[in-house]
Amino acid sequence: MDFYYVKMALLATLFTWFVTAVGASMVFMFKKVSPKVMSLMFGFGAGVMIAASFFSLILPSIELANEMQQISYVIVGLGVIVGGLFIFIIDIIMPHLHINKETPEGINTSWSRKILLVAAITLHNIPEGLAIGVAFGSIASNASSASLVSAWILAIGIGLQNFPEGMAVSVPLRSENISRGKAFLFGQASGIVEPISAVIGVILVTIIKPILPFVLAFAAGAMIYVVAEELIPSGKTSKEDKLGTIGVMLGFVIMMVLDVALG
16 A cells, blocks of 8 residues: 555645634634624635536546446445435434534434534544545555546635634634633544545445545535535525635636646
8 A cells, every 4th residue: 555645635624623722723713703794704714615526526427437348437426425415424323513503413322512512513524534535545546547646636725715714613602601722622632534434435445446436426425415504504504695606616616726727
């Protein structure tokens, strides 16, 4: 195994974790953030994730499956469905509280509200870390459609949408009279799972190359589920609010341009 790409995946997800921490640090500047600002930012994050899912994961997955003489539409379609189902099952089991919601989801627990908020973002960071790990692992597997630049672009895109996620945990906690320091610590902690899942992803596809198209599609499906379940609803504060939709369009175009022009 080439541990160089394991190190690269770890470095990339440490960057995305850092961006989460930067977002969480906004608690030292604001006690509240305008719902319109959060709507735009969550919409932007959703657009980035949708574009990354297709251009960085699904499209390379189709190309790789064809190169390996696999039935691409079966492998990729199945991977997307299983990836979404994986997060769906965790969503049902793991106790968590979505942003702007009052009722926790998952099994009954005595966890505090702050832990439930962190758990929700942590849950949704799993596929992001996995996607980055798989992207770097595909380079180690000598996939023709993979490149170091495209893997880093994916990490940068995911990092961009991690900023509002970190802020979305820390700032609400501050408004509940939790100290700024503790709110920051809880906010940045939500990103710790990304380096872990990235290392798992890169090792998995490096060891078992034939499953690479499936794993790429799996990561895409998991990310798409997160977009539909969390980011788009969080970016829609009311029926009249169009900022979330504008954010989706901007995020998609910017990520598409980065991926196509540079990747």
